[in-house]
Structures are given as C-alpha cells and as structure tokens.
Amino acid sequence: MEKEKTLAELEIGGRAYVRRLTAEEPALRRRLFDMGITPGTAITVKKRAPMGDPLELDVRGYALSLRLEDAKKIELMTEKEAEEALREKKDAVERFMREGKSLLEASVDTDIEDSNAHARAAKLTELMLNSADGCAVCGKKGRGCDCKKDEFPDKPVKLALAGNPNCGKTTLFNAMTGAREYVGNFPGVTVEKKEGRIKTSKTGGGLCTMGHEMTLVDLPGIYSLSPYTMEEIVARQFIVDEKPDAIINIIDGTNLERNLYLTVQLLELERPMIIALNMMDEVEKNGDSIDVKRLSFELGIPVIPISARTGQGVSELVTQAQRLITAVHTQFHEGFRLEPDHLYDDYTHSIHHRLDDVIEDFAAKADLPTHWAAMKLLEGDAPVEKRLGLTDEALEKVHAIVKEYGDAAPNPYTDNIALLADSRYRYIDGLTASCCTRKREAGKPGFSDRIDRVLTNKFLAIPIFLGIMALIFVLTFGTVGKWMQQGMEWLIFDTAVPAIDSALEYAGAPAWFVSLVCDGVMSGVGGVLSFLPQIAVLFLCLSLLEDSGYMSRIAFMMDKPMRRFGLSGKSFIPLLMGFGCSVPAIMGTRTMENMKDKRNTILLIPFMSCSAKLPVYGLIASAFFGSYAALVIIGLYIFGILLGIVSGLLFNKTLFKGNDAAFMIELPPYRLPKFKDTMLHVWERVKHFILKAGTLIFAMSVVIWFLMRFSFRFQLLTEEQVGESIIGVIGGFIAPIFKPLGFGTWMAAVALLTGVVAKESVVSTLSILYGFAMGSGKEAFTAMTGGGFTPRAALSFLVFVLLYVPCVGATATLSKEIGSKRWTAFSIAYQLVIAYLAALAVYLVTGIFM
Numbered sequence: 001m002e003k004e005k006t007l008a009e010l011e012i013g014g015r016a017y018v019r020r021l022t023a024e025e026p027a028l029r030r031r032l033f034d035m036g037i038t039p040g041t042a043i044t045v046k047k048r049a050p051m052g053d054p055l056e057l058d059v060r061g062y063a064l065s066l067r068l069e070d071a072k073k074i075e076l077m078t079e080k081e082a083e084e085a086l087r088e089k090k091d092a093v094e095r096f097m098r099e100g101k102s103l104l105e106a107s108v109d110t111d112i113e114d115s116n117a118h119a120r121a122a123k124l125t126e127l128m129l130n131s132a133d134g135c136a137v138c139g140k141k142g143r144g145c146d147c148k149k150d151e152f153p154d155k156p157v158k159l160a161l162a163g164n165p166n167c168g169k170t171t172l173f174n175a176m177t178g179a180r181e182y183v184g185n186f187p188g189v190t191v192e193k194k195e196g197r198i199k200t201s202k203t204g205g206g207l208c209t210m211g212h213e214m215t216l217v218d219l220p221g222i223y224s225l226s227p228y229t230m231e232e233i234v235a236r237q238f239i240v241d242e243k244p245d246a247i248i249n250i251i252d253g254t255n256l257e258r259n260l261y262l263t264v265q266l267l268e269l270e271r272p273m274i275i276a277l278n279m280m281d282e283v284e285k286n287g288d289s290i291d292v293k294r295l296s297f298e299l300g301i302p303v304i305p306i307s308a309r310t311g312q313g314v315s316e317l318v319t320q321a322q323r324l325i326t327a328v329h330t331q332f333h334e335g336f337r338l339e340p341d342h343l344y345d346d347y348t349h350s351i352h353h354r355l356d357d358v359i360e361d362f363a364a365k366a367d368l369p370t371h372w373a374a375m376k377l378l379e380g381d382a383p384v385e386k387r388l389g390l391t392d393e394a395l396e397k398v399h400a401i402v403k404e405y406g407d408a409a410p411n412p413y414t415d416n417i418a419l420l421a422d423s424r425y426r427y428i429d430g431l432t433a434s435c436c437t438r439k440r441e442a443g444k445p446g447f448s449d450r451i452d453r454v455l456t457n458k459f460l461a462i463p464i465f466l467g468i469m470a471l472i473f474v475l476t477f478g479t480v481g482k483w484m485q486q487g488m489e490w491l492i493f494d495t496a497v498p499a500i501d502s503a504l505e506y507a508g509a510p511a512w513f514v515s516l517v518c519d520g521v522m523s524g525v526g527g528v529l530s531f532l533p534q535i536a537v538l539f540l541c542l543s544l545l546e547d548s549g550y551m552s553r554i555a556f557m558m559d560k561p562m563r564r565f566g567l568s569g570k571s572f573i574p575l576l577m578g579f580g581c582s583v584p585a586i587m588g589t590r591t592m593e594n595m596k597d598k599r600n601t602i603l604l605i606p607f608m609s610c611s612a613k614l615p616v617y618g619l620i621a622s623a624f625f626g627s628y629a630a631l632v633i634i635g636l637y638i639f640g641i642l643l644g645i646v647s648g649l650l651f652n653k654t655l656f657k658g659n660d661a662a663f664m665i666e667l668p669p670y671r672l673p674k675f676k677d678t679m680l681h682v683w684e685r686v687k688h689f690i691l692k693a694g695t696l697i698f699a700m701s702v703v704i705w706f707l708m709r710f711s712f713r714f715q716l717l718t719e720e721q722v723g724e725s726i727i728g729v730i731g732g733f734i735a736p737i738f739k740p741l742g743f744g745t746w747m748a749a750v751a752l753l754t755g756v757v758a759k760e761s762v763v764s765t766l767s768i769l770y771g772f773a774m775g776s777g778k779e780a781f782t783a784m785t786g787g788g789f790t791p792r793a794a795l796s797f798l799v800f801v802l803l804y805v806p807c808v809g810a811t812a813t814l815s816k817e818i819g820s821k822r823w824t825a826f827s828i829a830y831q832l833v834i835a836y837l838a839a840l841a842v843y844l845v846t847g848i849f850m
C-alpha cells in the first residue's frame with residue numbers, strides 16, 4: 001500500500017487539506033485539534049525555521065509553528081478528495097447562511113423562543129452600537145452618567161475576562177481597571193490570576209458601571225477548555241466554581257476562527273457571557289469587515305466591537321455587561337444558556353441528551369453545568385469524570401454511550417475528541433463565512449510575513465538575533481548602563497548620604513545612630529538601589545521583545561538547537577526571562593505541557609544570572625578589575641550559560657530520557673509595543689525591586705549592623721572588635737569551607753548567607769562588614785584586599801555567587817512549580833556542588849596566571 005502524503009512532505013508555499021491525524025498521544029491530538037487542525041482544514045506551509053525545523057504554517061489565517069516530526073502525523077487529502085471536501089463544505093456554509101438569514105428575518109415577529117432570545121442579543125448589540133459614545137441607558141455622553149441601578153441587588157459584581165493568549169486581555173484589563181486602580185497580583189495556588197476594580201465614572205474619566213462596584217478577573221490565556229494545561233484547568237475551575245456574574249470573552253477580530261473555538265466551549269459553561277470583539281482597528285486597517293449584528297444573532301449573546309489598545313468601545317462593553325447581569329437577575333434570559341443551533345450535529349445532540357439524562361443529578365450535586373459535563377465526558381475528560389462522582393451503574397451507562405458515539409466514527413483515527421472539535425470548527429466555518437469578509441486571501445503573505453522575510457530569514461535570522469542580544473547586553477552592562485549607574489551613585493552617595501549625615505549630626509543624633517543610618521542602611525539599601533536604572537533597562541528590553549512579537553520568533557528559531565538539550569523553543573523564553581528575575585521565569589514555564597520539559601527548564605533557570613546578581617558583579621568587578629569590569633561581567637553571564645548548556649546535556653542524557661513533547665506555538669503578528677503598556681511592565685518589575693530594597697534588604701542591613709556591633713554577651717563593640725561580634729563568630733565558623741576557593745574570610749561567608757535571602761544583600765553585607773561606601777570601587781578594593789581578598793579570590797567569589805542557590809523567593813517558586821520536594825532538594829544540592837566546583841576550578845586555574 002502506498003504511504004499517504006503528510007504535511008511534512010508538502011513543499012514550502014504549498015497548500016493542502018488535512019485528511020486525518022495519525023498522532024496517537026491524546027494530549028498531542030487534542031492540542032492539534034484545538035489549534036484548528038481538523039479534517040478538511042486548509043494548511044499552507046510558509047517556511048522552515050533557519051535551522052530547518054520547525055515549520056511555520058498558515059492555519060485558518062494565523063501563523064502556527066509545528067515540528068516536522070509532528071507534521072508527519074498529519075495526513076493530507078489527495079486533490080480529488082480535497083475537491084470533494086471543499087464542495088461539501090461550501091454547501092454546508094451556504095445552508096448555514098441561508099437558514100441563518102431566514103431565521104434572523106423571522107425572529108423579528110415570531111414567537112419562536114430560541115430565535116427570540118437570539119434576536120434579543122442582536123438587538124442589544126445594535127442598541128450598544130448606536131449609542132456608541134454615550135451611556136447605553138441614559139445616553140449621556142462623557143462622565144455625566146448617573147444611571148439607576150435597575151432592580152439589580154446592590155452587591156459587587158464580578159466579571160471574568162477569558163480569551164486566547166495574545167488577544168489583548170491584559171490591554172483590556174488595564175483599560176477597564178485603569179493602571180492606577182490596579183489592586184494586586186495574587187499568585188494563586190496554581191496559576192496567576194489578576195484582579196482589579198473597574199474604574200467608574202464617579203472617579204472621573206472612568207467607565208459607566210451603572211453605579212455598581214465591579215471587579216474584573218484576568219484569567220490566563222487559553223485556546224480551549226481541555227484538561228491538559230494548568231492554564232486551562234485554572235480558567236475553567238474559576239468559571240465553574242467561583243461563578244462570576246458574567247464572562248467577558250475577548251476575541252481577536254483578526255483571528256476569528258480560532259478564537260471562536262474557545263467561545264463555543266465557554267458558552268457551555270452556562271454563565272452569562274458577552275463578547276468583546278477586539279482589534280477592530282486592525283480589522284479595519286486590513287480592509288476586512290465583520291457583521292457584528294449577525295455574529296451576535298448566531299451566537300445568541302451580545303457582541304461589542306472594541307479596540308482595547310485605543311480604548312474605543314470599552315465603555316460600552318462595561319455598560320453592556322452590567323445590563324446583561326441585570327437582565328439575568330430580573331429573569332430575562334438575555335442570550336445565555338443557549339447553544340448555537342448548528343454547533344453540534346444531530347447525532348451529537350442526541351447522544352449528549354442521553355448523557356445529560358444519566359448525569360443530571362450527579363452534575364447538580366457536584367455543582368457542574370450538566371451540558372458541559374456531558375460534553376467533557378464525551379471528550380474523555382478525566383478530572384470531570386472524577387468530580388461527578390458517578391455510581392458504578394451510572395459510570396457503566398456513561399461509558400457505553402461514550403463508546404457508542406466513538407464507534408460511529410468512520411475510521412480508527414477519528415475519535416470522540418476529533419468528532420467534537422470537527423463539529424465545532426464546522427459551525428465556526430459557517431459562522432465566519434456568514435459574517436466576516438477578509439481582504440487578504442488565505443495563505444497569502446501579510447504585513448508580518450514581510451517582516452519575517454528578514455527576521456526569520458534563513459541566513460539573516462541568526463546574525464540578527466545575536467545582534468539584538470548583544471545590543472541588550474551593551475545597553476545594560478556597557479557604557480549606557482554604567483553611565484546611568486554612576487548617575488545614581490552620585491545621587492545617593494555624593495548627595496543624599498552626606499546630607500542625611502549632616503542633618504542627623506545637626507539634630508544631635510547619637511553617633512551609633514548616625515552609623516546605623518549611614519553605614520548600615522544607606523550603604524546597604526542605597527548601594528543596591530544604584531543599580532536600579534540598569535535593571536530597568538534590562539526589563540525594558542525583555543518587555544519590548546515580548547510585546548513586539550519577536551519573543552515567539554526566538555522560540556521558533558531556537559527550537560531545533562534547544563532540542564539537543566532535550567528542551568524546546570518554548571524553554572528559551574523562560575531562560576531568557578531568567579536574566580531578569582528567576583521568579584517570573586520559573587512561572588513562565590507553565591505554558592509547557594510536558595512535565596519533563598518543564599522540570600528540565602526550571603533546573604536550568606538558576607544558571608541564567610538574574611538581575612539581582614548584577615549589583616554584586618558590578619561592585620566587585622569594578623573594584624578589582626577596573627576597566628575590564630564590563631568584560632568580567634559579560635564573561636560571568638556567558639560562563640553561566642555555558643554551564644547551563646553542559647548541565648542541560650547532562651540532564652538530557654541521564655534524568656530526562658524519553659519522548660519529546662509537541663512544540664506548537666502561535667507566531668502572533670508583529671505589533672508596535674504600546675508605550676504605556678511597556679512602561680507598566682517595567683514599572684511593575686522596578687517597583688518590586690524597590691520594595692525589596694526598602695523592606696528585605698533594609699531589614700537585613702539593620703540586622704547585620706546590629707549583629708556586627710554586638711557580641712554574644714550583648715556588649716557594644718568598637719569597630720576594631722568586629723571579629724568578636726555575633727556575626728563574626730558565626731561567619732568564622734563557616735569560613736573554612738570556602739578557604740580552598742580563596743575567600744575563606746568570615747565576611748565573605750556571612751555575605752553569602754545573607755545572599756540567600758536576596759542576592760543584592762551579598763554586596764550590601766560586604767560593604768557593611770568591610771566598612772566601605774558602595775559608591776566607590778577604590779574604597780571597596782582597599783577594604784577588601786585589606787580583608788584578605790585577592791583578585792583571584794574575587795573572581796572565584798563571583799563565580800560562586802553566580803552559581804550557588806537562588807534566593808529564597810526563587811527557591812520557593814521553584815519548589816512549587818517543579819512539583820516535588822525531591823526535585824527541589826536536587827536543584828539546591830546541584831547548584832551548591834556546581835558552584836563550589838566551578839569556583840574552585842576558577843581559583844586554581846587563575847592561579848597559573850595571576
């Protein structure tokens with residue numbers, strides 16, 4: 001038998017139709033379906049990554065990256081089959097449009113309940129559209145709205161914001177809550193959810209909430225409601241368990257088909273829902289058009305076109321959400337608990353009704369929407385099955401029905417998941433055909449493709465990427481960073497400290513207090529703060545990479561080389577973020593579906609020098625290596641990366657043998673980062689850093705100062721007696737361990753200990769213990785050489801700081817994400833051993849030259 005042609009064999013630029021998936025792994029199959037690769041889908045191969053793998057595909061109008069290996073599991077139709085399928089699809093779409101149109105017309109004056117509700121949703125949408133720049137209820141424009149609260153009970157309203165990754169959720173969240181209204185960022189048990197209060201007209205320039213207090217929860221970005229990623233589980237649990245008053249489903253208007261796939265699944269969760277049709281500015285710019293009224297009619301829920309980025313339509317969205325909730329409360333079932341008429345075929349409908357009958361009572365008891373639970377059972381969703389707590393008898397019935405459904409499938413590669421995904425996408429095909437016209441032909445290159453001709457070009461891509469990385473390093477650690485840091489130091493040490501010093505003396509403060517403030521606090525906290533501008537620049541660069549869309553291209557390009565270490569292109573992004581801070585970097589591994597990849601990546605993140613280590617490198621390198629400081633710092637970064645690579649190879653050969661996970665990422669269109677958003681990103685990180693300096697490092701500085709000034713008998717010591725102080729004794733106890741590394745002084749030992757709390761503390765502690773001002777490299781050099789440090793020891797010390805355990809915050813995050821105590825212990829032990837050995841090697845090797 002001749003082998004069927006697969007997607008991997010399709011030439012670049014070629015377009016073909018999917019016949020079936022031959023992938024066996026359930027998670028991979030599910031992911032492929034969820035991303036829109038269902039039987040009959042047209043796919044164009046756009047290009048290969050510079051190193052030959054993965055592929056860039058055009059699927060349903062968006063760019064998807066897929067490995068050759070996985071592309072082999074997608075079988076293509078022959079031309080004849082494709083023609084047949086196309087004809088069939090066209091017929092179906094036409095029928096859809098015909099029926100929809102007559103229903104839309106009929107709904108105006110008939111009593112058919114369903115179509116009435118659908119029509120009402122469309123009406124609401126129309127109302128909203130017509131009052132586009134005023135409150136929908138009172139029609140007043142601007143801030144003067146003082147609408148009645150209707151009959152809605154006066155309790156705070158909770159809205160959930162759900163949508164695909166990158167469809168503008170965060171932008172909308174910020175537009176609705178106002179950056180300043182931002183409440184907090186609670187890392188939940190599993191995945192971060194953000195919650196904020198919607199700004200109201202009363203506070204000025206706000207949105208019309210009809211007088212209600214409203215909070216908005218930003219759920220993680222998801223493509224589907226499958227149980228295969230943390231994000232999806234968290235999002236669906238939130239909606240099922242916390243029952244938000246309404247869901248705002250934000251969808252990307254430039255990418256309707258794939259975004260609607262989540263929409264139709266959200267509808268099954270039976271919460272009041274409203275659609276925010278985002279990116280309308282881009283839709284217009286592309287010359288496309290979307291019939292909003294028709295869309296809302298077909299889905300049976302209001303659809304509000306918005307542009308989160310410019311704020312257009314956001315106010316209407318809030319008012320409309322409020323109206324929706326009010327309507328629900330006053331028993332008008334305004335477009336919810338309705339499934340679009342053609343979403344599932346008749347057979348699926350009848351099957352799920354039978355399932356509904358079996359599980360109804362169980363679903364009510366488990367507090368799950370019956371219809372949704374039935375669908376999940378059909379998809380073989382284990383968590384839902386477990387939660388339903390079915391009796392053996394019911395379970396048997398369920399399994400029989402589910403099996404019956406699957407057995408009706410035409411071939412062994414079509415399972416229940418495929419059938420349902422296919423059904424949903426068929427409906428969406430019809431829906432988008434009926435209400436959306438696109439100017440650009442499917443598979444034809446667009447704006448982003450033209451940029452990508454250069455940026456992911458076979459020959460240019462890698463040089464450009466390295467160039468960008470070099471530029472970031474130069475900006476952060478080179479002349480620009482240095483210059484900014486010196487400015488900060490001048491501000492703190494040459495201006496603020498002398499001023500505080502004289503002010504305190506003038507006020508008659510006792511000498512010990514002046515010493516505590518100036519030598520303890522200012523030197524510790526101030527020294528760390530002087531690195532603020534550099535850290536801000538680093539985060540600015542990372543943020544620009546992410547916001548522009550280049551970050552996912554990096555993942556696309558680096559997938560092949562990363563696979564050598566058993567990682568994927570997806571691991572590259574957390575690793576890159578590791579240069580900023582390990583905490584978000586480790587959390588960034590959540591998008592990885594495969595635990596093996598995730599663990600491997602997490603174990604490597606500590607090798608990427610986080611920005612808190614920068615002050616340590618900065619101070620010691622400039623003290624001991626003068627004009628070569630920048631070189632030493634960059635050398636440390638590279639050394640960390642190299643050891644990470646070696647460790648990755650090692651882990652891959654020993655700990656993480658076995659299959660690779662699928663690598664599928666969306667390559668979003670390039671966008672100009674919005675200044676405000678980028679600044680907000682940077683500010684959040686900077687704020688975190690300042691807070692840390694103001695609290696943790698402040699406290700640490702005070703504690704160190706006291707421990708250094710008092711002996712175990714609580715006697716106040718003079719500066720010369722510091723060796724007898726509490727800390728001196730403790731440090732002296734540990735110090736011998738570090739003797740072979742060249743820095744066996746008690747001061748170094750204490751500094752390393754405090755560094756476990758926060759890496760910046762290493763320098764602030766050194767400056768307090770050695771009694772030098774952090775602004776001055778010369779002073780530090782004199783003090784530290786006097787205290788037994790040689791340049792060789794300094795280098796070995798830096799290497800140890802680079803590699804030893806990350807701070808407690810990072811270790812706690814690591815422990816949570818890696819999901820096991822044993823792995824956490826392994827990571828800590830591994831870092832310590834590597835740090836010790838590497839520092840020892842550096843000390844011994846440099847001994848030959850220095």
Ligand code: GDP
Pocket residue numbers: 163164165166167168169170171172221278279280281282306307308309310547548671672673674677
């Ligand atoms: P999230 O991943 O869903 O949180 O999406 P973001 O809010 O981070 O947005 C992703 C990208 O889309 C960012 O570059 C935004 O600036 C951009 N974006 C968001 N809303 C709009 C919009 O209405 N119009 C345009 N042109 N871009 C938008």
Ligand code: MG
Pocket residue numbers: 166169170171
């Ligand atoms: Mg976001």
